[in-house]
Amino acid sequence: MPVASDAEEPVTDGDAAGEGLPINEVFYSLQGEGTRAGVPSVFVRTAGCNLRCWFCDSYHTSWEPTGAWRDVDSIIEEVQSHEQATHVVLTGGEPLIHEESVELLERLAAEGYHTTVETNGTIYRDAPIDLASISPKLASSTPTPERDPKGDGEFEEQHEQNRIDMDALPRMVDAYETQLKFVVTDESDLPEITDLVDQVRAATATTVADDDVLLMPEGMTREQLDGTRSEVAELAMESGFRYTPRLHVDLWNDAPGT
Ligand SMILES: C[S@@+](CC[C@H](N)C(=O)[O-])C[C@H]1O[C@@H](n2cnc3c(N)ncnc32)[C@H](O)[C@@H]1O
Numbered sequence: 305m306p307v308a309s310d311a312e313e314p315v316t317d318g319d320a321a322g323e324g325l326p327i328n329e330v331f332y333s334l335q336g337e338g339t340r341a342g343v344p345s346v347f348v349r350t351a352g353c354n355l356r357c358w359f360c361d362s363y364h365t366s367w368e369p370t371g372a373w374r375d376v377d378s379i380i381e382e383v384q385s386h387e388q389a390t391h392v393v394l395t396g397g398e399p400l401i402h403e404e405s406v407e408l409l410e411r412l413a414a415e416g417y418h419t420t421v422e423t424n425g426t427i428y429r430d431a432p433i434d435l436a437s438i439s440p441k442l443a444s445s446t447p448t449p450e451r452d453p454k455g456d457g458e459f460e461e462q463h464e465q466n467r468i469d470m471d472a473l474p475r476m477v478d479a480y481e482t483q484l485k486f487v488v489t490d491e492s493d494l495p496e497i498t499d500l501v502d503q504v505r506a507a508t509a510t511t512v513a514d515d516d517v518l519l520m521p522e523g524m525t526r527e528q529l530d531g532t533r534s535e536v537a538e539l540a541m542e543s544g545f546r547y548t549p550r551l552h553v554d555l556w557n558d559a560p561g562t
């Protein structure tokens with residue numbers, strides 16, 4: 305967890321917006337998820353999210369947002385310090401809740417970076433995004449009282465109402481090269497995924513192929529993935545959708561900054 309320096313305003317939940325972007329962490333790693341798994345990339349993780357998935361592997365961006373307000377220049381400078389990298393992954397939290405993410409993406413594009421945005425697909429923004437890595441949230445993500453990592457189900461209704469936006473999602477699919485990356489907890493998720501993909505196909509002019517739809521096993525640790533990955537791999541073979549590993553978890557488990 306990065307600690308805010310004296311020069312930077314710390315981010316806390318319910319905070320008034322500061323200057324620039326609330327940044328939880330910037331780190332260099334391999335893209336662990338999706339069609340570009342294995343590509344060396346700089347990750348820029350914003351703080352704050354409009355959803356509250358019970359399983360969120362970035363708890364300190366959603367349930368308890370933490371970090372520091374930073375201007376775009378300082379973020380670009382840190383990205384450029386990783387000289388080998390040509391790919392940048394903007395993630396969060398939900399990076400597209402922040403209008404300033406557009407400016408950051410514009411600057412990254414002008415510097416020649418390939419940009420991937422990891423997003424829950426509920427907010428559309430017009431920006432130079434090379435790959436929209438959209439992870440629409442299923443009913444199994446909802447923080448019921450039994451599955452609330454922090455409280456007693458206080459976010460259940462808000463999460464349930466906001467987790468799918470059938471205006472923003474097809475709009476993003478039509479605007480950008482897209483992968484739809486679903487977190488799968490077990491086989492009961494599959495009918496909802498199929499239904500959602502059908503709805504997106506009906507609402508877009510873009511062809512969404514079966515291998516643009518990725519099934520990703522739920523799990524923050526190797527141990528948790530041991531309980532989900534085989535079943536999700538079988539589901540991919542049965543459905544014709546694509547499987548994505550969580551390469552970073554396989555390599556580094558849940559170590560910070562990976
Ligand atoms: C922390 S989210 C940030 C971006 C955005 N808010 C979203 O959900 O797409 C980054 C990615 O991690 C996935 N993810 C979060 N928690 C997970 C878990 N416990 N197991 C598997 N994937 C998870 C999300 O679905 C998303 O694809």
Ligand SMILES: Nc1nc2[nH]cc(C(=O)O)c2c(=O)[nH]1
Nearest residue numbers: 333334335336395422552562
């Ligand atoms: N290595 C690595 N790959 C990732 N791909 C998407 C990530 C994310 O948190 O959005 C992520 C992450 O946190 N680490």
Ligand code: SF4
Nearest residue numbers: 353356357360366397
């Ligand atoms: S939408 Fe993304 S960042 Fe927000 S709670 Fe869910 S997984 Fe975490």
Ligand SMILES: [Mg+2]
Nearest residue numbers: 361362395562
């Ligand atoms: Mg992650």
